[in-house]
Amino acid sequence: MMATGPQDPADSLFDIRPADTDEDSRAAEAMRAEPQRPDAPLAVRMRPRSLDEIVGQDHLLGAGSPLRRLIDGSGVSSVLLYGPPGTGKTTMASLISAATGGTFEALSALSSGVKEVRAVIDTARRRLANGRQTVLFIDEIHRFSKTQQDALLDAVENRIVLLVAATTENPSFSVVAPLLSRSLVLQLRSLGDDSIVELLRRALADPRGLGAAVDIDDAAMTHLVAVAGGDARRALTALEAAAQVATGRQTAGSTDSADSSGGTDDSDDTIRPVIMLADVESAIDRAAVRYDRDGDQHYDVTSAFIKSIRGSDVDAALHYLARMIVAGEDPRFIARRLMIHASEDIGMADPTALQTAVAAAHVVNMVGMPEAKLALAQATIHLASAPKSAGVVSSIGAAIADVQAGKAGAVPAHLRDGHYAGAKKLGNAVGYRYPHDDPDGVVRQQYPPDELVGVDYYEPTGRGVERELSTRLPRLRAIVRGLTGRR
Secondary structure (H helix, E strand, C coil), rough: CCCCCCCCCCHHCCCCCCCCHHHHHHHHHHHHHHHCCCCCHHHHHCCCHHHHHHCCHHCCCCCCCCCHHHHCCCCCCCCEECCCCCCCCCHHHHHHHHHCCCCCEEEEECCCCCEHHHHHHHHHHHHHHCCCEEEEECCCCHHHHHHEEEEECCHCCCCEEEEEEECCCCCCHHHHHHHHHHHHEECCCCHHHHHHHHHHHHHHHCCCCCCCCCEEEEHHHHHHHHHHCCCCHHHHHHHHHHHHHHHHHHHHHHHHHHHHHHCCCCHHCCCCCCCCHHHHHHHHHCCCCCCCCCCHHHHHHHHHHHHHHHCCCCHHHHHHHHHHHHCCCHHHHHHHHHHHHHHHHHHCCCHHHHHHHHHHHHHHHHHCCCHHHHHHHHHHHHHCCCCCCCCHHHHHHHHHHHHHHCCCCCHHHHHHHCCCCCCCCHCCCCCCCCCCHHHCCCCCCCCCCHHHCCCCCCCCCCCCHHHHHHHHHHHHHHHHHHCCCCC
């Protein structure tokens, strides 16, 4: 079995069903037979072993769904699993691999090239000649170059391999079109709070996890859910660290008690450590923040964030941004608010504000947290310090109001489409003046319907770039409307 990088079989994330009796099959059987190491990370120990153990992703796992058929072993499609970290992409690849009964091969786009891809395909072709399927799992396929992805096409097309690829980026932008067309694209979603709670409580009770050795109080659970941010792996890693802190705290307390009393109390052995909020904070070095992503705090902090940007208070805006980040707010939500604000409260006073906000959203999608917090902070600083204008909002609002009031007359004939037979007989496009024929690129010509001639929707302020527009726009309107004597 080929894999990139050193791997400890006991740490395997995949259950591999034995094929026949070749070396790969014997290795797979040995891996399945070896018990899980008790010191393996909690997230590894709690990896779902069946469909029933998968938490969340109900939209993909309904009866008869393509993904369920794949995991049940009745599907044959290659699949691209697209979603944020910690949503189950690797888990589902594991279950698909086990269900097919074939040999599992794993490649990482971080360390594999075309040579490694072709080597796996050559091996898979020989296996297929002997009646055995190969499941090829590629993690972070968006990091593969076009050449590397193209090397997979024939093998996927002819089902020499069953490809299961995982990516955190939208495959429409990061995977070549021919590979997309040969694969089933399934989008996984960040886990909801209820799913994270279910996952954590299962890990607390399951013998594979913490085996009911510790309890947890409500405040600690709430904070774990908040910092998880919909990421199952992050939630389990934080729980494991917090459990170690709580156990260490109780052990230290018991030792102090024994030292002071000169003996031990056997009854203390039955008391389980309780994970407290302070244990979670200590374990992940992150203070609790009053913030409920579905409650008043969510809306209050978001409102304060936007109003601080609108009020040009850079420091307050950064404070509220930090509160959202520390509390585990979805960074995509923050990026969306910044993009909206760039047009809503800045607009043409600084047209580059929208570019910065959109760029920050791209960083969130392509890089992810925690690094994306820098782009969010940069966009926040830009927007808060930019000149402000509500001109975009008021102008489109006034235009929509007129349309809704029935002011939507006929398009002037000279502006209508003239690119079809018979258009000119109808008068379409006749008399249209091409602005680029004018030295200034602006000509006298009616553009709005008759009912709206002379109506001004956009009124620039005297702030930022709009200071220039407030001078130039009246001149443009005068020329277009024939108020200057120009023809």
